[in-house]
Amino acid sequence: MVSDETHNKTAKSIKDSLDWIKKGIPQLTGVVEAFAELLVAKSIAKSQISTPGFSNVEIDVARFSQGVPVLDDRKIEVDRDSFRTVALLLIPAIKKGFPKIDVDLNRLESFVANDETAMEQLRPALESGSATILGDMAVKLGISPEILQFVCSELAKPFAEKAEEAIAPMIEGLNWLKGYCPVCGAWPTVSVLKGNEGRRFLNCSVCGHEWNYMRTQCHFCENNDTTKQEIIFSEDRKFEYAELCHSCKKYIVGLDTRNLISPPHPSTAPIGLIYLDVLAQERGFTPGATVSMFRDLTF
Ligand SMILES: [Zn+2]
Ligand SMILES: [Zn+2]
Structure with missing residues (x-):
């Protein structure tokens, strides 16, 4: 968990940065305001979850130095309640910023809030990012696959950031020459x-x-x-x-x-x-x- 003080500092830094962008480039005001709620909600979500567990915490230095990211062969253990908490913080924030897609987001939010098995059902879409799996789930929920993909990727981020905080000290000082992330492998x-x-x-x-x-x-x-x-x-x-x-x-x-x-x-x-x-x-x-x-x- 992150202390309130740390969280408040992060939220203030995000708000100040967004104000700085709006002041420098007023044309971006609409875009900034659309993402503002989501960025703050992600920072709140991060402060409310614990660091996910890993199936294996040892760093294989030889593999790492060959360009294999730390999370490449590890399972991330996220508890279902944390996932629901994050979903119910982030989906309303996305809705505020992107009111044009609120019908789809309302469906997704109500699914997460009311269906006991929602997280299990969403898991394949969260894990793979595969277009087919996302597409099937989107049809089932009656929402657009692009919106489902966007929301799923945002839901994963607070957990990924918590995992990064735990892993970063383990790889400090190790050589990494690749252009993709040494922790999770993303660009x-x-x-x-x-x-x-x-x-x-x-x-x-x-x-x-x-x-x-x-x-x-x-x-x-x-x-x-x-x-x-x-x-x-x-x-x-x-x-x-x-x-x-x-x-x-x-x-x-x-x-x-x-x-x-x-x-x-x-x-x-x-x-x-x-x-x-x-x-x-x-x-x-x-x-x-x-x-x-x-x-x-x-x-
Ligand atoms: Zn190039
Ligand atoms: Zn990463």
Whole structure:
């Protein structure tokens, strides 16, 4: 569990970061407000759950150094009540931010609240992220598969973040040279430059883990030919950019925090950089981070 003080600090940091984005780019106000409730609800959810258990807590250093993420072969044990708590905090928050999909969200919320076996029924969709399984469950519930996928991926995140907090100290100091997350294996959503030397860190889209990665190499395809890499940015916000790779045609948005007085909370950074996603995608590049689920979730 997280203390109230820690939780309040996180909630304040999220709110301040969202205000900073709105002030800097007023056009993003609608997007910021849509995600604000969800971000705060996720932080509350995280403060109310315990760290999930793992089937095996030993780190296999040899496998890890070959690029196998810690959670690759482990089951995450999440208790059913925690899952229901998180679902009943997050679904209403998503509803507030995205009122256009509230009919589907109401159906899902009432299923979770009223059906004793809801969590068991949702488990295959949560575990696999498979389009077929999600599609079958969505038909059963009478909701859109895209909405179900979005909600499932958000529900997994507080547990993934708690798992990350437990695992991060175990891998501190170990070498990791991959562009995907050493904890959960997901791709990062944002690349951040920090410190006097401008070291580059990647931030995981699922568990929030941050790890150091070479500046001159594409973290997707490991191409280090700088003539195939391009940075795009807006002239008036040069500290925000998208890194494009002409070799694999993927991109990641980035933030240079070196001259920022208070860098935004990592969970909010991708929202403030959405305009760069638009620019990169208009040029035919695709984001690398896709929705990732727990592969072996157990209740
Ligand atoms: Zn991760
Ligand atoms: Zn690449």
